[in-house]
Amino acid sequence: MEVQARCSNSSSGPACYEEASDSVAVVVIPTVLVISSVVVVSLIFCSILRKRRISPLSFIGSSVQNTNKGQHCSSLGAVPLIPCGVREALHPWEMPAEWDVDGVELLCTGSYGPVCGGWLTREGRSAAVVVKALRDPASPSEEREFAEWILFHAKVCNNKSERLVRMLCCQAQRLPMYLVLEAHSPGNLLHFLWGLREKDSDKGPLHVSERSVFLLATQVAEGLDYLLTEHRVVHGYVAARNILIGPDLSARVSGLGTAFAEHQTDRTTRERPVEVPLKWLAPERITNQPAFHRSDVWSFGILLYELITSGSPPYPELEPQSVLPHLQSSYRMEQPEGCGAPLYNLMKYCWMWSFKDRPTFSAIIKLLGSTLDLAATEALPSQGLIDAAQYNKIAGIHPHLWQLSPDSPIKHESSAC
Incomplete structure (x- = not known):
């Protein structure tokens, strides 16, 4: 009221305007700063989540749940205990964050864990794949062996021969560990x-x-x-x-x-x-x-x-x-x-x-x-x-070699199980 009265009795219009603006600024500027901070924090949080995103996480979790009587993955995102040399050798094969695996279906349970079929989306294109994951929980020795198994595929199935199944990518830097191989149709x-x-x-x-x-x-x-x-x-x-x-x-x-x-x-x-x-x-x-x-x-x-x-x-x-x-x-x-x-x-x-x-x-x-x-x-x-x-x-x-889902749209090599 004091500001309003002073403004109404004063003949100085600009001075009155400046006082009103200062009053509004006291309210608006902090509000803008708070909103901006929230937006920036949200973007940073989303960026962190994106970097930590594990594309086939949902299906690997469900696969483990199916095969281990309701047990969910307890070590998602943890760093596996594998030799540094193996980790470095597999780094170029690490699945990029912008790639995604969906339409996933459990085919069987392999010697290392769930074996699933799905579709890998990269650069706007989708292709049928088979994902072989390490079971959870896994011992340090199993993690090392699985990493060496992935590295074996990286050395052998590296696109240099069109007569071998191709390795497309993997995840070895964090859990769950998995290997992504191309699938074929008709398949087996x-x-x-x-x-x-x-x-x-x-x-x-x-x-x-x-x-x-x-x-x-x-x-x-x-x-x-x-x-x-x-x-x-x-x-x-x-x-x-x-x-x-x-x-x-x-x-x-x-x-x-x-x-x-x-x-x-x-x-x-x-x-x-x-x-x-x-x-x-x-x-x-x-x-x-x-x-x-x-x-x-x-x-x-x-x-x-x-x-x-x-x-x-x-x-x-x-x-x-x-x-x-x-x-x-x-x-x-x-x-x-x-x-x-x-x-x-x-x-x-x-x-x-x-x-x-x-x-x-x-x-x-x-x-x-x-x-x-x-x-x-x-x-x-x-x-x-x-x-x-x-x-x-x-x-x-042995019957365990034929535990493929009869309704699976992707028929694959059963011996991998």
């Missing part, structure tokens, strides 16, 4: 072969011939040859279930869990990989002798049998434990229907008892190329539908 080669047995199937091209088998086998041999020549790595589990198939019958070798285990241990170890069914193993591996690169060649011959028979189990007339005695007696599988002499001769070449007598993968690639024109172009003979439970029994496959 064995499931694809089974789909060919269904009339009017939409799971793949219906016209798959012996020539198609030659082309697929060549791609797989190239991937296995790359593993050996570039990284001195023995795959250890060559089988249709460990091959991914994409558009136009393109093939990529996957399922490197056994290769990593072999790579980590002494090369003179005599323990055979227990997760690999006996019917896919070379005789020296069945008898716990050291693994040689031509042990993979024997298994490659079994893969040829799977291809030409649209996914039939090998040695269907034999129990798994009776395979070795028959092999020692020079028994070999008979020539399948629809299999020409050149392809069958290659199978028998791969199944030579002494690993020294088997061909190298470089020689196999040349043999497949030189006999390609002799391969039949007619569709493979029709086969009956496969019953998965019966297949597992005949093939000697």
